[in-house]
Amino acid sequence: MAKTEMKKKRKIDIMAEMPERLSSGHRLCAGCGASIAARQILRGTTDPVVISCATGCLEVASTIYPYTAWEVPFIHNAFENSAATISGVEAAFRSLKKQGKIPKNKKIKFVAFGGDGGTYDIGIQSLSGALERGHDFVYVCYDNEAYMNTGIQRSSATPFGAFTNTSPAGSCSFGKSQFRKDLTMICAAHHIPYAAQASIGYWQDLVKKAEKALAVEGPAFLLVLAPCPRGWRFPMEKTVEIGKLAVDTCFWPLYEIENGVFKLTKKIPDKKKKPITEWLKSQGRFKHLFEECNENVIEEIQQKIDEDWQRYLKTNGDKIF
């Protein structure tokens, strides 16, 4: 017992000493999950880091003129090409190394950030291209499950049943009527060395995955659930709690796919698996689902989660790609 505590403490100590890449003073909302994701992930390496960032909350609120919260080189680009831009940067770096203009042993980590809109939707083409070409970079999608920067519109990451301003709930609709696409699996299907799904609620798991992603040679992909108090309608002090609840209800399983092998990084025993209603009740965007007419929607969500979870349990440890 004492030994594990010591071990844990050591890990925290090490992490605390890691360089701070995203400084305080940025203008992301209080309780924003995206800033937690970006900050924690960048603590996964001591090497120099170059960042490209798609248009989105993280970019807009961290770079308001005349300030920037970034302590590292930062390239903003158009919405759809965070991965394409970092491809160019990484390729140039390799070329300069080859030409002897950069020392052969010089290590730089290339990290592309995008929100769910910039990754699942408009940016998936450039992401897919970069993964297939095999650039040595990490793509991080901070997933707050809608276009929050433009004021809460649905994305293909928005969960089934959620209210957004372009999937409004009312007499004609119960909210979004499609399930989220499984982006981590899509990325893993590019046969990249590392892909993982994480949540800011379980930050140790997140940092561990970030370390792995940053360490591998070749493309790595991280999908991080980043709860959004404004868009999901919950009090800002609940961000981490809700990030945990997503995992505990199996709405957001934590897993990784390393060299094609699928592994659940947090197993939820049946007894501890919480009903999805706990997750849904915690956020105003699902409020309408608790009206009588929408009972079947909740049932459908629970059913999908259970099916997926069973599948994950079955596949655990298998080489799937």
Added chain:
Amino acid sequence: MTTQTLSGEFFMAGNAAAAEGAIAAGCRFFGGYPITPSTELAERMSRRLPQIGGVFIQMEDEIASMAAILGASWAGKKSMTATSGPGISLMMENIGLGVITETPCVIVNVQRGGPSTGLPTLVGQQDVMQARWGSHGDYEIIALAPGSVQECFDVVIKAFNFAEQYRTPVIVLMDECTSHMWEKVVIPPPEEIERINRKTPDGPPPEGEDFYPYRCTDGTMIPPMPKAGDGYRMHITGLTHDEKGYPKINAATQDKLVRRLCDKIRKNADDIVITEDYMLDDAEIVIVAFGTVSRSAKSAVRIARKKGLKVGLLKLVTIWPFAEKKIKELAERVKLFVVAEINYGQIVNEVERCVAGKAEVRLSSKLGGELHHPEEILSAIPEVVV
């Protein structure tokens, strides 16, 4: 919100008025993607269209949005998208496809400052030449610019009517100011709104190969448009095509097609060009303006008149095709044109071309982010001491 088309007096923002204008014009399909400052237009359509039997789809990007409205139009619906800045750039390829396939549709571009991400939340008028020439190849297009919230409603209806009448994409060049400004809007009862619908082929679909979807038989240069599912044999392509719609890659077919695509708009310019005169009758100096800037320009005219200067305003509602005839007429009798636009000089070049040295042409330029003050426009007039 009502489940019917609205009528009466309302207080709303330009984005909402444009959405209601589309609905009043008969638009029942919207494919779009969120982008500031146009997002509220899509949001309103996502609520309103399901209430009136229409369809709203949020697409994965602007390329897909533009493609979706072309598809919906061929399925027989009046369709629209709305975007801004980087979004309109992404739409350009498919706008060209809309031109060559002669697909009626309306694209609202709520202009913000550019280039690139530029000024997402602030006004610009920097996309006027892009509206004209943004897609590759030779073509003509119709573009209209509303200057008030009421005009957002009215002009979008006009845009749909032109799109249907001339079988072409029509661009509505709104700007951030008109989109977010709240004003009174009067929406007439549905029976008082003029709605033009595309011509459709007469008679049942002919057997075999005998249908010519791109053959003009009534001397208008605009062929009737069947819709998917009507039973007509259709081949819709972005390749140069003959009257059957089949690809034909040679100079003769290209000449015939492109000439007609351009001429159907060029030769109907008198019908399409809408301008508004304000105190132009005795004017010696003409301010040319469009969109929100026309309001500053109107104010500038009033100030100048108080100073005893004969200044008038030519407001362009139709930007493309350009109001050549009007400018040429004015050039015969006035001494100075001042073109006020929120860009580094775009429409001013068109004005210069039409004036052809017969009067002086000056530019009153703002580069985006704010409107002209009336005094700024006046400062381009030598006689005015501001």
